Amino acid sequence: MYVVIGGGAAGCAAAFVLQRAGRDVTVLEATADIGGRTRTVWRDGFGVEVGAIYMLNSYERALALLESAGAADSLEAWSPLAGLWDGRALHPMRYDYIPSFFTLPMLSVTDKLRLMWRALQAVVSPAPEPFETDSLAAFDRGEDMESWARRRLGDTLFECFVRPLIEPSFGTDCRDLSVPYLQGIMKRAHRAKFFLPSGGMGELCAALTRDVKVELQTEVETVDAGADKVEVTTSAGEVLTAEGVVVATDSTSTASILASSLDGDSRRTLTSAPYTSMAHVNLRWDEDPWPDNRFEMLLPVGPGPRPLLGTIVKTSQTSRLIPHGSRMTDSYFSSEATRSLSDEELISIALQHVADICGRDVPDPVAEVFSMDRALAVSPPGHYRAMKRVRDSLPPRIGIAGDYLAHLGVETAVVSGERAAQRLLTACGNPSW
Ligand SMILES: Cc1cc2nc3c(=O)[nH]c(=O)nc-3n(C[C@H](O)[C@H](O)[C@H](O)COP(=O)(O)OP(=O)(O)OC[C@H]3O[C@@H](n4cnc5c(N)ncnc54)[C@H](O)[C@@H]3O)c2cc1C
Known part of the structure; x- marks a missing residue:
């Protein structure tokens, strides 16, 4: 049996590759849902992305795995009309043109x-x-x-x-x-071209694990490598014996889970890997206050840094995640704003930003704040080399995967998961890979 720890994009990609290579694989996920930072949650008919929103045509491995899983049809091309807001006027442009x-x-x-x-x-x-x-x-x-x-x-x-x-x-x-x-x-x-999964980004992990055994609410505490097997211990005290393991959690959890296999340098690299915190404010209007406004991205420009980084706008004309005639915006905040401002302050800034750009006299929306401590993996100079060293120092029956190995993004996570699974198949003498 092979075990994958963590049911985000990296873990699900690893599990998909192992399952397609004919291996018996189980994903252990600490929370009640698969998907990690690619989850879509539903609120009164609105699909809200907890983390990732879009994919690009350069996401070659994610697109290939979706196709292989028979889910490529759910991807829709997206050419968002962006408005660069200089504080006075909105300048239209498209990042894919x-x-x-x-x-x-x-x-x-x-x-x-x-x-x-x-x-x-x-x-x-x-x-x-x-x-x-x-x-x-x-x-x-x-x-x-x-x-x-x-x-x-x-x-x-x-x-x-x-x-x-x-x-x-x-x-x-x-x-x-x-x-x-x-x-x-x-x-x-x-x-460059953008893509959106029509049923939300949550479709990615759901498609990759359709034929894989997933155990939710199963938090892993430690992984210990022997010469020809690996022991996985859950926080409930259950011990599983596996041929190979992919640890696909965030870098700090990985350092803790793999404590017995990491040298001091690798442990320090993993525990100090930087992430930004990120809050995003989701605003929902059942009746669209600006039915003629076609902008899908509202981006402030000019000297920064600034608390509000940008807003994604969805309407029923542009997204299947939105009920007919309604509008939803998601405004994303810097780490500093996320740490220093209250939810009420974040909501008020987001509402003001949308109203400044789209129009005044806005009816009150339903507002919800989503916040993550380790939201986006940051890659400062020297980061990639340090992560390569950690990955290459591990015992052959243990692979690590996750966006932190390079930088944030669904494709980075998927590529790291695929590579970790391939490494295990090679280490465990896979004749068919
Ligand atoms: C607000 C936001 C917007 C984003 N927008 C985009 C975007 O538009 N496009 C894009 O490409 N990327 C985007 N990203 C980045 C992208 O979501 C991530 O890079 C990617 O999803 C990371 O996947 P992962 O599998 O490495 O990590 P995660 O998705 O974090 O998965 C790790 C999983 O491990 C589980 N876990 C942790 N510890 C344990 C344990 N001990 N035992 C068992 N399970 C455990 C966690 O619960 C989690 O499910 C965004 C991220 C955020 C936060």
């Missing part, structure tokens, strides 16, 4: 020429695979993303192009992040 940047009035002719030149350069220059730890590690020169982007693109392009794209997604300042991920996505930016 680079020419729309050239219409932004805050960019000078020099900025536009520079953007074009850098975009062309990015296409022909070597760049890392943006979801592979080893490839990202090879491109990490120790510089932070903000200095690199300001140096190459200039201040205005940094504020209007890089910051509004990266900071709402990563929940942190660009100066906390290393460069390789940005290099990887800039190379692919000219052909």
